[in-house]
Amino acid sequence: MDRPTASAELSGTAADDDYSGDDARDSQLFLSIPPLHDAATYFAQTASYLTQCFSGYSGNSEEGQELLELQSEGVSNKPLSSADNSQSNSSTNSDLLTHSTGETTSGGNTTNDLTELMQPARFFQNGSSLFQDLVDRARKTIRGSADDIGWLEREQNMLPSEDRTSRFLEILESIRRNEHKLPNSVVYLLVPGLFSNHGPLYFVKTKTYFSKMGLACHIAKIHSEASVETNAREIKNYIEEIYWGAQKKVLVLGHSKGGVDTAAALSLYWSDLRDKVAGLVLAQSPYGGSPVASDILREGQLGDYVRLRKIMEILVCKVLKGDLQALENLTYEKRKDFIRKHPLPREIPIVSFHTEAGITSNTLTTLSHVAHLELPAIAPALTDSQPTRLPVVMPLAAAMAACSQLLQTRYGEKSDGLVTRRDAEVPGSVVVRPDRKLDHAWMVYSSPTEEPFGEADTSQVCEALLTLLMEVGQKKQHQITRKDD
Numbered sequence: 001m002d003r004p005t006a007s008a009e010l011s012g013t014a015a016d017d018d019y020s021g022d023d024a025r026d027s028q029l030f031l032s033i034p035p036l037h038d039a040a041t042y043f044a045q046t047a048s049y050l051t052q053c054f055s056g057y058s059g060n061s062e063e064g065q066e067l068l069e070l071q072s073e074g075v076s077n078k079p080l081s082s083a084d085n086s087q088s089n090s091s092t093n094s095d096l097l098t099h100s101t102g103e104t105t106s107g108g109n110t111t112n113d114l115t116e117l118m119q120p121a122r123f124f125q126n127g128s129s130l131f132q133d134l135v136d137r138a139r140k141t142i143r144g145s146a147d148d149i150g151w152l153e154r155e156q157n158m159l160p161s162e163d164r165t166s167r168f169l170e171i172l173e174s175i176r177r178n179e180h181k182l183p184n185s186v187v188y189l190l191v192p193g194l195f196s197n198h199g200p201l202y203f204v205k206t207k208t209y210f211s212k213m214g215l216a217c218h219i220a221k222i223h224s225e226a227s228v229e230t231n232a233r234e235i236k237n238y239i240e241e242i243y244w245g246a247q248k249k250v251l252v253l254g255h256s257k258g259g260v261d262t263a264a265a266l267s268l269y270w271s272d273l274r275d276k277v278a279g280l281v282l283a284q285s286p287y288g289g290s291p292v293a294s295d296i297l298r299e300g301q302l303g304d305y306v307r308l309r310k311i312m313e314i315l316v317c318k319v320l321k322g323d324l325q326a327l328e329n330l331t332y333e334k335r336k337d338f339i340r341k342h343p344l345p346r347e348i349p350i351v352s353f354h355t356e357a358g359i360t361s362n363t364l365t366t367l368s369h370v371a372h373l374e375l376p377a378i379a380p381a382l383t384d385s386q387p388t389r390l391p392v393v394m395p396l397a398a399a400m401a402a403c404s405q406l407l408q409t410r411y412g413e414k415s416d417g418l419v420t421r422r423d424a425e426v427p428g429s430v431v432v433r434p435d436r437k438l439d440h441a442w443m444v445y446s447s448p449t450e451e452p453f454g455e456a457d458t459s460q461v462c463e464a465l466l467t468l469l470m471e472v473g474q475k476k477q478h479q480i481t482r483k484d485d
Contacts, residue, residue, distance in 0.1 A: 193256025259285030358437030
């Protein structure tokens with residue numbers, strides 16, 4: 001193929017009044033707009049790679065050099081050989097450009113402009129780099145969180161867990177026979193998870209149940225949409241306030257992000273809480289992270305393509321007046337970084353509880369009772385009639401079932417709808433793995449219908465978990481005492 005030499009091309013460039021005028025400015029303007037610049041780079045790189053694939057020649061052949069000329073022509077409107085570009089890379093601090101023919105020409109501003117305009121082509125002279133980048137992007141999107149789920153099991157220096165599901169079921173059965181063993185020598189603290197500020201009945205049934213047994217029980221009033229570090233500090237203050245007021249240790253049950261927040265408080269402030277906390281139950285908590293949070297917020301995941309991150313940012317920050325870090329802290333990257341820097345103290349008794357959501361016709365029609373709607377009394381104002389209360393219900397069970405099915409289909413992982421079972425197990429803890437199908441919202445919201453015959457309700461399950469935690473704490477204390485002796 002006949003083509004002018006590099007010297008002739010550069011001479012023509014220098015002599016071209018049109019290029020040195022409006023065309024040069026138009027090219028610079030084109031490249032100054034990021035979307036257009038990226039688009040031009042992408043098409044030039046794709047064309048380079050595909051042409052090399054079909055031509056059967058390497059990027060160093062004459063055809064490859066002509067292709068690079070075509071790339072720069074599409075970006076800078078002037079041809080320049082790959083040899084010119086290679087030489088210009090080593091002369092970025094000089095006003096002279098060395099060409100493949102060995103001739104040099106004073107480039108001035110025009111040469112600098114050409115060198116600058118050639119930047120997109122310079123980085124991807126070999127089209128295989130672009131192809132590999134596209135493959136990596138596709139693999140990252142398709143794999144999603146598959147490589148992260150259950151990472152705690154593979155982490156080195158993590159203590160093994162102990163399955164005590166059978167003992168939990170024994171305790172639960174005794175509770176249903178009206179045999180209660182929780183002492184009043186401690187105070188019970190329930191820590192809610194995400195969006196609890198907008199669910200007035202979150203844990204209310206369980207607190208009432210404990211109070212009727214004569215046990216001091218509190219629900220932590222924290223901003224559920226705040227970051228883990230923020231809530232950890234709030235929970236630390238809450239525990240200290242309870243301890244100094246009642247002069248009793250605190251037994252904590254945290255649900256979902258509430259368990260993560262409480263675990264962070266113990267990790268960050270253990271020196272202050274050592275003598276004030278008797279143990280911790282993490283119920284359905286994404287201690288290792290959540291694939292739902294990761295797939296929504298992480299770059300390159302499915303949420304990127306439908307702008308889910310932007311939607312969640314508007315929902316959490318604008319509508320709920322929260323902090324997007326509340327969700328970001330539950331991604332695998334954030335959890336890995338936090339746990340490795342701030343591991344839980346090994347002497348604290350911990351129980352991990354996780355379940356699997358059911359996917360049946362009954363589940364899909366279950367409505368969760370999340371709030372009350374009070375209507376004015378219909379009777380005359382002179383009477384003592386109370387306002388009429390109507391339950392506010394939501395199909396949370398159906399939503400959890402749909403999410404659980406999605407995680408099962410995509411990753412082959414069992415979950416409660418938001419948290420996989422493997423990510424809910426804290427290393428070194430006593431683990432409860434019931435076979436009963438319970439979704440992520442079941443623990444905290446009651447159903448308008450009664451529990452099926454023979455099934456324990458949410459309050460009884462919480463009592464059984466805390467009773468098991470007391471046994472674990474007593475056993476651990478006995479071991480510590482024997483070791484000291």
